[in-house]
Amino acid sequence: MSQAATSEPRPRAGRTPHGRRRVRSALALAAMDLFAAQGFEATTVDQIADAAGVGRRTFFRYFRSKEDVVFPGHDEQLAEVVELLESADDAEQPLVVVSRTAEMVLDMYLTEPEVSLRRFALTRQVPSLRDKEIASIDRYQRVFARYLRARFAGEDNGDLRAAVVAAAIVAVHNHVLREWLKSGGELDARAALRAGTRLVQEALSSTWDGGGEEQVVVGVVKTKASPDAVLDQLQNALRSLPR
Amino acid sequence: MSQAATSEPRPRAGRTPHGRRRVRSALALAAMDLFAAQGFEATTVDQIADAAGVGRRTFFRYFRSKEDVVFPGHDEQLAEVVELLESADDAEQPLVVVSRTAEMVLDMYLTEPEVSLRRFALTRQVPSLRDKEIASIDRYQRVFARYLRARFAGEDNGDLRAAVVAAAIVAVHNHVLREWLKSGGELDARAALRAGTRLVQEALSSTWDGGGEEQVVVGVVKTKASPDAVLDQLQNALRSLPR
């Protein structure tokens, strides 16, 4: 945390990769401590740099902005997601692939509960941080949508469906994550996410979905109509399908 | 646009409501012109204030920040949405109410095509503005989700469903809006939105939805199975429903 050097002209760390990691972590830790103690806006970059034992200018060499300290490595995680989607097998159903990717994103939060919980406490009460987090979530959603758009290409309303499915999966992820954070990390988030994505898959796997091999039909019916009328209509729909 | 007063000690507008509107609109216009001409970051608040013929300090009396000039009256529109949802008749289906509200939001963009298109051109290339817009959209989504949560209260996974439905409707809205903007305002956005929300309603009105009066059943079936097997299963499902 704080180093003992008071009269020393300051030890130059950060030359070796190990040193750089140490400086980065010292800055992040000092920042989160100060944010928690006196609030985000009330904390200046000078205070963070001083607490970490480096110059103010160095802070901006490790983090693009004061807000970036709260979201370390978000870009790398997004790149991981992109890679995972690009390397996915096209034989798998698109919704399954996206759901699995969402699980991976959730895992990123779950592997460091203390960090996630501290960040949550901050983002909840600092509007600018909340906005930044939302923007970052939206980037994931865009990546999902792009992947789905490619998979749904040619379908009726394929682009629209891609946008809706991406939004739905992300909504499930966010909902589960929020519940997990509110529970203080106690909830079995992985199971909850899997259950949620399954619900979405069941609801949104409408129109054909398997790329020719398997086709799917969804009938939505108000039960005010007699079951027999329903069956008649469905029968017609099924008979009119190719094969 | 620019006023002739060079030696005058500056005419004091803004005392009357009409004057205030004039100043506000002059600032917004000058800002958008400058943003379009030389970019957002390259434009300083001083330049905007000068171009509008007011002092720099006055700019911040009309707009909280430089970014706020691009999104005028977003707070009021959100308040309108809240009001519309609160005054909705509970006899109507929740998804219908939310879909109609989304139409109202879309109309807000459609009534001023030039403004929307200019804003779109800006938000597309300025990251900070894009983030701000996303955050604002998220606020609508939160309002939708809150309403739906209340309507779905008591249902299994009601909160989750509320989040998913809100996300889906907002996704449809955004998709249609984006297409409309990309088309330069030519697309029949209202019809497209209505068609899209109908699709979402059909897909996500699963589990009971009418509060007891009407029940809905959704069957999702792979057509690899023979149509007859499908019908058998559906028949069983329908027969087992109450009534």
Added chain:
DNA sequence: CATCGTAACGGCACTCAGTGCCACGAGCAA
């Protein structure tokens, strides 16, 4: 029409985020 009170205005000074620049010196290679 004259006067008064209000409040928006312009301007100044200040804080702080973020950036360009440069001299310094620690660490590494030859």
Added chain:
DNA sequence: TTGCTCGTGGCACTGAGTGCCGTTACGATG
């Protein structure tokens, strides 16, 4: 040991956003 490299610290600068205050236009009152 010597020289090169590059992260570092410090300085100076721009620009956003805010607090403060004297000024003054405009509406209200008599």
